Amino acid sequence: MTANKHVFKAEVNKILDLMIHSLYSHKEIFLRELISNASDAIDKARYEALTDASLAEGGEEWKIQLIVDKEAGTLTVRDNGIGMTRDEAVEALGTIAHSGTKEFMNLLESRKVTDNPELIGQFGVGFYAAFMVADRVRVVTRKAGADPAHAVVWESDADGTYTLDDTEKASKGTDVILHLKEDSKECLEEWQLRKIVKQYSDFIEYPVVMDVTRSKPDPEDKEKTISETKEETFNSRKAIWLKDKAEITAEEYNEFYKHVSHDFTNPARTIHYRAEGTTEFSALLYLPSARPFDIYTQDYKIGPTLYVRRVQIMDHCEAMLPPYLRFVKGVVESSDLPLNVSREVLQDNKVVTVIKKSLTKKILDTLADMKKEDAEAYGKFYGEFGRILKEGIHHDFERRETIADLLLFESTKTEAGKKTTLAEYIERMPEDQKEIYYITGVDRASTESSPYLEVFKEKDIEVLIMTDDIDDIIISGLGAYKEKEFQSAIKGDLDLGAENKEEKKKEFGDLLELMKEELKDQVAEVRISGRLKDSAVCLVAGEHDLDPKMVKMFQAMGQELPKGQRVLEVNPDHQLIARMKELFAADSKSEKLKGYVGLLFDQALLLEGDMPRDPVAFAKALSKLMAEGVSVG
Numbered sequence: 001m002t003a004n005k006h007v008f009k010a011e012v013n014k015i016l017d018l019m020i021h022s023l024y025s026h027k028e029i030f031l032r033e034l035i036s037n038a039s040d041a042i043d044k045a046r047y048e049a050l051t052d053a054s055l056a057e058g059g060e061e062w063k064i065q066l067i068v069d070k071e072a073g074t075l076t077v078r079d080n081g082i083g084m085t086r087d088e089a090v091e092a093l094g095t096i097a098h099s100g101t102k103e104f105m106n107l108l109e110s111r112k113v114t115d116n117p118e119l120i121g122q123f124g125v126g127f128y129a130a131f132m133v134a135d136r137v138r139v140v141t142r143k144a145g146a147d148p149a150h151a152v153v154w155e156s157d158a159d160g161t162y163t164l165d166d167t168e169k170a171s172k173g174t175d176v177i178l179h180l181k182e183d184s185k186e187c188l189e190e191w192q193l194r195k196i197v198k199q200y201s202d203f204i205e206y207p208v209v210m211d212v213t214r215s216k217p218d219p220e221d222k223e224k225t226i227s228e229t230k231e232e233t234f235n236s237r238k239a240i241w242l243k244d245k246a247e248i249t250a251e252e253y254n255e256f257y258k259h260v261s262h263d264f265t266n267p268a269r270t271i272h273y274r275a276e277g278t279t280e281f282s283a284l285l286y287l288p289s290a291r292p293f294d295i296y297t298q299d300y301k302i303g304p305t306l307y308v309r310r311v312q313i314m315d316h317c318e319a320m321l322p323p324y325l326r327f328v329k330g331v332v333e334s335s336d337l338p339l340n341v342s343r344e345v346l347q348d349n350k351v352v353t354v355i356k357k358s359l360t361k362k363i364l365d366t367l368a369d370m371k372k373e374d375a376e377a378y379g380k381f382y383g384e385f386g387r388i389l390k391e392g393i394h395h396d397f398e399r400r401e402t403i404a405d406l407l408l409f410e411s412t413k414t415e416a417g418k419k420t421t422l423a424e425y426i427e428r429m430p431e432d433q434k435e436i437y438y439i440t441g442v443d444r445a446s447t448e449s450s451p452y453l454e455v456f457k458e459k460d461i462e463v464l465i466m467t468d469d470i471d472d473i474i475i476s477g478l479g480a481y482k483e484k485e486f487q488s489a490i491k492g493d494l495d496l497g498a499e500n501k502e503e504k505k506k507e508f509g510d511l512l513e514l515m516k517e518e519l520k521d522q523v524a525e526v527r528i529s530g531r532l533k534d535s536a537v538c539l540v541a542g543e544h545d546l547d548p549k550m551v552k553m554f555q556a557m558g559q560e561l562p563k564g565q566r567v568l569e570v571n572p573d574h575q576l577i578a579r580m581k582e583l584f585a586a587d588s589k590s591e592k593l594k595g596y597v598g599l600l601f602d603q604a605l606l607l608e609g610d611m612p613r614d615p616v617a618f619a620k621a622l623s624k625l626m627a628e629g630v631s632v633g
C-alpha cells in the first residue's frame with residue numbers, strides 16, 4: 001500500500017486544537033504520556049511473550065529510549081514493546097475510542113477550560129499531547145512477531161489529516177518522532193529530559209535510557225579532553241508498591257497515582273500495605289479526590305492493576321474490588337497467583353477472594369478513619385463518591401452496617417450543604433422519638449418546602465433530606481440503623497399530628513367516602529392526614545411502595561411497575577375541607593362538590609411535582625373558580 005491521506009475524526013481535531021492553543025503551561029507532560037504508552041506497550045509484549053516466546057524476538061532487554069537529534073530538531077521516544085498493525089494505528093491514532101468524547105468536549109467548553117490538563121489526563125488522550133511540543137509527529141511502528149517488511153509509518157502535522165505508509169522496521173515496537181516547535185527546543189537538552197523523567201516517570205518499571213555524551217580529560221594529553229558517550233538510565237525503576245513505606249515521599253506516591261489513574265489531581269487518601277500469611281500480596285491503593293467524568297458510563301474500567309511476580313497481568317482487575325468501590329485506583333501484586341491467570345479464572349479464585357476481602361476492609365476502614373479524623377475532607381470525598389459507595393448497602397449485605405456508618409445526609413436541621421451521619425441524627429433524637437424520619441426529593445429547596453414536612457416543622461422534628469436517585473431503595477433495603485427503623489415522610493400513615501384523629505374520621509367520614517368514590521380509579525384510599533398542617537391535601541405512597549421519584553425513574557427507563565397503593569390524605573383543619581363538608585351537608589349530590597374533589601386531586605399531583613391529569617381542564621376549572629371568587633376590595 002502507498003501513502004494514504006486520512007482525515008481525523010472531528011473529536012480528534014477538537015482535542016488537537018485544545019492541545020495546541022490552550023494547554024501550554026504544563027507542556028512537559030507530553031513526555032510522561034509517551035513514556036506511559038511505551039511502558040504499556042512493553043507490558044503487553046512481555047505478557048504475550050509468556051505464552052509465545054517468539055514475540056520477544058530474541059529475548060532482548062525491554063527498554064524505552066530517548067533519542068535526541070539536535071540538527072534535525074527531533075526527539076524520539078522508542079520502545080521495543082508490542083507495536084501496532086496498520087489497522088491498529090488507524091484506530092489508535094486517528095480516533096478517540098472513548099464513548100464519552102462528546103460529553104467531555106462539552107464539559108471542556110462549559111467550564112471554559114483553557115489551561116486544565118487534569119481533564120485531558122482523565123480522558124486519556126495522552127498520545128495527542130505530543131502536539132503540545134511538536135508541529136509534526138511521525139510514528140514508525142511494527143507489531144511484535146510481524147515481518148520486518150510489514151511496518152507502518154504514521155505522520156501528521158495536526159492540520160486535520162494524517163498519512164499512513166508502509167515501511168520496513170528491523171526491530172519490533174514503536175518510535176514516536178517529534179519535530180519540536182521552536183519554543184520547545186529545550187526538550188533536546190539532556191538535563192531537561194532527565195528532570196522530566198525523574199519528576200513524572202521515575203517509577204516506570206522499564207529503564208528510560210538516553211545516550212549521554214560527556215567530556216573527560218584525555219589520559220594521553222592532560223591539556224585536551226575527549227568525549228565519551230554512554231547509555232544512562234534516568235529513572236530509578238523501583239516498583240513503588242514493593243518499597244517500604246518509610247522510603248516513599250508523598251510526592252512519589254502522588255506521581256504514581258497520576259500514572260495509574262490518568263488523573264492530574266492528587267488523591268484524597270493513599271492506602272499502602274503488605275499482607276503476609278497464607279495469602280501474600282502488596283497493595284497500593286488510592287482514593288481519588290475528584291470523580292472521573294466517565295464513572296457512570298459503561299466504558300469505565302474497575303479495579304486495580306494486577307501484577308504477578310513483577311509482570312503486569314491486567315490493567316484493571318475487576319474481581320479484586322466490589323463495584324461500589326469502583327472509584328478506587330491502584331496496584332495489587334501477588335505471587336500466589338499463576339502468571340497465566342485469566343479473567344474467568346480470577347472470578348472464583350480463592351486467593352482473589354481473600355485479597356478482595358482484605359482490600360474492601362482496608363478501604364472501608366480508611367474511610368471510617370477519614371470521617372473521624374478529618375470531617376471536612378471526608379465530606380468532600382463523600383460529595384464526589386457517596387452516591388457510589390452507598391450502592392454497597394444494597395449489594396454487600398455483610399457490610400451494610402459498616403457502610404451505613406459512612407453515610408451522610410443533609411437534614412432539616414443542618415445548614416444547606418452541611419451533612420450529618422445517621423449516628424449523629426440518632427444522638428439528637430428526643431427520647432420519645434422512635435423512628436428515623438427521612439424524605440426523598442429532587443433537591444433540598446423543593447423538598448424542604450413540600451407539604452409532607454408540615455407536621456415535622458410544627459413539632460420541630462428533624463428529617464433527613466435524601467436527594468440521590470437511589471436513596472429510597474437504599475433506605476428501604478437498610479430498614480433500620482442501630483435498631484431504629486426508618487420512616488419516610490412521604491409514605492405510609494403518620495400519627496404525628498393526629499390529635500382527635502378518631503373523632504375527625506367520624507366527623508368527615510361521609511365526605512371522605514364521597515371523595516373516595518369520585519377518585520376510585522386514582523387512589524386506593526382517602527384518609528385523614530397525620531402530617532398536614534397548612535395544605536389541604538397531599539398524596540402519599542403505601543408503606544412498602546417506591547417513592548414517586550423512583551417510580552418516574554423506572555418509567556423513564558421503560559420499566560413497567562405494579563401500580564402502587566396511592567393514598568389521598570386530607571387535612572380536616574383546613575378551611576377548604578371545612579367548607580366542602582358544609583356543602584356536602586347541604587347537598588350531598590352537589591356537582592360542584594364533585595368538581596372540587598377533582599381539582600383537589602390535581603393539586604395534590606402538582607404538589608408532588610407531577611402534572612394535573614388534564615392540564616387544560618384543570619386550568620379552565622381554576623379560572624372559573626377564580627372568576628366566581630374575584631371581587632374588588
Ligand SMILES: Nc1ncnc2c1ncn2[C@@H]1O[C@H](COP(=O)(O)OP(=O)(O)OP(=O)(O)O)[C@@H](O)[C@H]1O
Pocket residue numbers: 033037038041079081082083084092093122123124125126127128173174262
Ligand atoms: N508506543 C506505543 N506502542 C503501541 N501502541 C501505542 C503506543 N502509543 C500509543 N499506542 C496506541 O494508541 C492508543 C492511544 O494512546 P493514548 O495515549 O492516546 O490513549 P490511551 O493510552 O489508550 O489512554 P490512556 O492514556 O487513558 O491509557 C493506545 O491505547 C495504544 O493502543
